[in-house]
Amino acid sequence: MTKSNERKLTIARAMAEATAQEMRIDPSVFVMGEDIAALGGVYGNTRGLLDEFGPERIRDTPISETAFIGAAVGAAQDGMRPLVELMFVDFFGVCFDAIYNLMAKNIYFSGGNLKVPMVLMTSTGGGYSDGGQHSQCLYGTFAHLPGMKVVAPSNAYDAKGLMTAAMRDDGPVVYMYHKGLQGMGWLGTEAGATVHVPEESYTVEIGKAKVVREGREVSIVSVGMGVHNALKAAKKLEEKGVSAEVVDLVSLVPLDRETIRASVAKTGRLIVVDEDYHSYGLSGEVIASVTEHDISVLKAAPKRVAFPDVPIPYARVMEQFCLPNPDKIVAAWEEMGTLQPV
């Protein structure tokens, strides 16, 4: 790709573009959620859709998540392909039955006779002092429960392709985008998330991880914002003469265990970076994927850099203390080295 035909998009715009392209070719796709019409979504990911598709297909909802997510399940089973937004993933508490008992299970309960082609998109992540009900990731919570695919893009290219793939999937996909990667200036923005995005429609395979940086001595595995922290840490490690590989999971369900195992088999060391809570989650699952498969590839005990098991505090100094960051990843490497020198 040459510089001259680069078309950099934010994740927000990439999501909206994928949605619009799919809506143009598939009349069964419609969007509902809070503040997704005139406002274009609090995080900009439905901007422009109301103007093009009108209020019949771009529906602002009451603050009634149980009703409209349940309604999406019913509509999906009846021939529509709804894209619904849960504004902050933290709000899942008021509507989880519609998600994990209906959306996630109805295909199975019907013995595979039903399709539930719907996408639940939801914002994740903190770092901007929004407090403990507006800053969580909850990757593990969603990924734990069977029946739904779960994806989490780290950049706009993947964001567009994953959205298209999710909308074409005949089962439910939870699409978890990170607020700090959206490209909304008012949330601060990770520049690395805004990348070249082809104009035409395309898909990114759900269930396939990507090695986003090749390395030889340690595999840093993460998703979403964690990928950017991992890449920054890899740079710092390079300055110390350490060659780190970075794996972007892209998809949590299905989890691409093969790519994780191949990377760790090569490097012999594993650090998992997760902005979700430390225990019972993504980081443990990734480590188990390696250890239960072939523990002999490991030259050191795996490490995780995750959010401690406490509610997310408001005060900046406290929240930043808890969040993963590149320095913590470098420190994890250093501890690994001293614990078990090669």
Added chain:
Amino acid sequence: MAPTRDEQHWMYRNMVTSRRFEETIAKIYFEGKTPAFNMANGPIPGEMHLSDGQEPVAVGVCAHLTPEDVVTATHRPHHQAIAKGVDLDKMAAEIFGKATGLSGGRGGHMHLFDADVNFACSGIIAQGMGPAVGAALSRKMQGKPGVAVAFVGEGAVNQGGWHEAMNLAAVWNLPFVCVIEDNAWGISVAKSAATAVPTNDVRAAAYGIPGERVEGNDPFAIYEAAGRAIARARAGEGPSLIEVETYRLAGHFMGDAEGYRPEGEKDGLFEKDPIPAMRARLLKDGAASEEQLATIETEAEARVEEAIKFARESVDPAPEDALTRVFAA
């Protein structure tokens, strides 16, 4: 029953304190956020939902409450916290994320908790309802005095949790009052686009309890309606529902461009600003002199300045304190 002269002065004082507080917070909120507005920066980071214009609801209701009564609030809690008597120094410090804050910086502006005056918040829409109903239940079971009031926005009445809590309060005949602040908007969605009935007082019929609608953001009318509902609750006659028409003079949160508002709506609202209106009424009724009002205003302003100074000068929490207070001591 109309508010006494003292109560009127108290109401005006709290309205002015609340407004001065919000104006000061609004100014400080932009520190460190210009020229590029990034919520993460400045002495007050995160979302900020101001209550400008909604003060009459807080004072009209809280004028009937004592510290032992329970109040739950929402993501927009400052006016109610002030009227309920939450410690203003500690509240300001919490909003600044300081160690001296109500929760030592763990909560923030959407999570103000002051056990001394039985005040709590939730940033999840309608989720103040259950805890308020539970407090009312607890008072009834323990034979302790006190009522519980849940403040919610008009957008909250479309949550399942709201209906469940209303029914529970009614079927158990609890000392509970739900006060709906109808500012006509839930972020960018107009009430008329989200709610199937024009006014929510009629929903009381679904629970067999009294429902009232108060028009005009009028602190006196709110005082009277709240007085009836709270007296009923105190007398053991069960819950009530009140919906108050009020005005959101600010954006949903700070930084909201408010492009969804019909043109001119804001100007019309500012003309109906309840604070100058109450001031004029106090003077016209002879309930307060110009001098008395000026004193109240000066004192309110000084109180706010003091609280903000306390917050600014307080130290940050120790970062590792984030790991403490997760479980009961």
